[in-house]
Amino acid sequence: MVRFKNDDSAYVGRYLAVVADGMGGHAGGNVASASTVLDLVHLDSDSHEDEPLTILADEIQAANSLLSELVTTSPQLSGMGTTVTALLLHDQRLALAHIGDSRAYRLKDGRFEQISIDHTFVQRLIDEGRLQPEEAEVHPHKNVLMRVLGDVDASPELDLASFEVEPGERWLLCSDGLTAVLRDSDIEGVLRGSSDLQECVDTLVELTLAGGSPDNVTVAVIEIAEDANAGSGPATAQFPSQDTGSRDAAVAAAVPPVVDDAPDAASSPETANGTDAGDDADDDESERERAALIRQDLASRPHVLVGAAALATETGEIPIVTKRSAERRAARMLTHKADTGQAAEQQTGDSPRPAWKRWLLPAFLTVVALLLAVAVWLGYTWTQTRYYVGSYDNRVAIFNGVSQTLGPIHLSHVTDVSDIPVDSLSEYHRNRVEDTLPARDLEHAGKIVTELRDTAKAVLCPPADSGSGMDDGGASPSAAANSACGGVQ
Incomplete structure (x- = not known):
């Protein structure tokens, strides 16, 4: 209700959920959250080459490196940062990576609990026994973050955990705009009392706005469901594409649009940054093309995308984010095509390349051994001439x-x-x-x-x-x- 721009970003798909809250007090908070979320959406898949927890942590660290690159190319963004709370589902386990003060809650077997730990100054005081939880609500430094993604730390420390999941359990991810107004008991009551996920998130946002909403609020509710296609193993259920705008009881993940009192930037992207559209027509066209590429990539999977990340993909409103995201997606597509081509070649068996590869290493080692033996023999032969x-x-x-x-x-x-x-x-x-x-x-x-x-x-x-002296034995020296x-x- 008081912010002039939305620094939150969120994405929810069948296997991935991410909420990021950009540091609103710094330039580029929206850039930081949008860049981070868009850099993680490619993880929304049920197949990974490594452990999901390891992959999630590595990708968040890579997203942090990208923020540093953005600051290098655009110094005016110096000091930007973002929180990240992300869930990645694989088979029967859910990987959690967290940094900052966005939160993850779980409702399982009738028990509601906060899973994530706030990386704030007041939380550290609570952990050290120097502050009571009720005192933290009115502490003057309650919003001071101790850990975030940004250009201040090349390798930020993440909280990582993995959980066994069962169909029917619910997870809630939110930015601190929700917890600044609602107590945990209020959040629990809505989560328990709502059978429809969309109704749940809508109610939580409405209650936050009614309480004054001093910050952007983003809420994602995820329910674990059986994968109807696979026949076994939990997965977030299929739901309509974001473009349809439809929601129903089968939706397993829902994120409402973030309410903001600022003018609709999507309706006037040419003037949102205070520039003349006529002077920058070529640049605007380029940004729209990049945004279209990102939208095309996202359209291949059911998902919900909101906040600054959605604004960047819909309008190219954040050029730096659309440019970097488009470049990274193009690189991944090329890599995927190359890998696919190599796999097809190996499967056909028409090319002699695999057999050639098999004897290449032994042949190389044999040649090296012969050369070494010759060098030793020549060296020894030379020593025998000395x-x-x-x-x-x-x-x-x-x-x-x-x-x-x-x-x-x-x-x-x-x-x-x-x-x-x-x-x-x-x-x-x-x-x-x-x-x-x-x-x-x-x-x-x-x-x-x-x-x-x-x-x-x-x-x-x-x-x-010539002397004639005698030694002691009678003989001369x-x-x-x-x-x-x-x-x-």
Whole structure:
């Protein structure tokens, strides 16, 4: 009753229900909710490649990334955000993903309860025991959200849960426009007392408007029913297309139009943004074409779409949303066609491609193994053309190969061992031998050994002393040295 635009969006189909409440206090709240809802509607199917809860969470995270992209291309949208409460039905289970302060209620086996938890500041105070629930209703910061989708968090934390479902149970999703006016007991009374789902949502909206409705109000009531086509397993029942405008008792999901006191934007899309239609005729035509593409995609499944998301698809009123949604739908259609073509090719068996694929990997691995073996063999062959001089059993020796090892494998072997003790060398030459002396070939290695022998003799055989002194044993020092020299040949 006080908003000049509708920031809520909602979609309900046979397997998917989503309610999103854009942050009305920020620019682009309607863009955020519409973009998020339209980005999720392709999940309205009974076949998924992964767990429904995982898929739902991943798609909401992807929708959050899209909001960041929208802000990047349109900085004036900075700060926009939206709540999301979504249900995805698969076989006997219902996946729930939730963030923000929109709510999910369940009526099952006679018990009515709130399933979702508000991500608000006052709810955190209640959880911490610092605030009583009745005090939260009048708290000055009761509308402060702690978690939402938007451009402020690349990976927002979602509440995720999965529930066993039975035919006949009802779920209610709503934006906080409903709970700002009605108590849970009021909502429960209407949900229990209404046999017709459309009557139920109409009554809830009327009661909200009568209470002053300070915010947009969107309500979706879903009833689990047996799938008449499949014969087993619960599913939301088939219901008329939104274009017919008809509703009856067989409808398993119903969302009423959101009441708004603003002028009907659908009747004058050219002037809704304050622009001249004549100047932007081409742009308007492009937006209408994109909106038509989205409508065509939605027409393939029974559904109800309301709020900012419906406005975007009907009129192209939110160009950014229609453009991105059309692009993503076109990409998904191309991917689906490619996957279908590949599946058909595999089923026909006419093409040799599957057999070729089977031997491609073994052949590739065989070639890689052969190349590796050749590289190892060539490397080892090259090492056997090399020589070096080193130490072997405290003797100077000639080695064939390189001094490195490859794990437990030695890449060299002894070719010749001399009679030169390594200890007989000077410290400098001894260190060089222990570190190995590379040689160009076997002949060069022999020359190095000869040079080391001369070095050893120079150390052990100093020039003869002409003196006649005697050592303690009666022999001269020169005689002792000459005796030692005889050991190095």
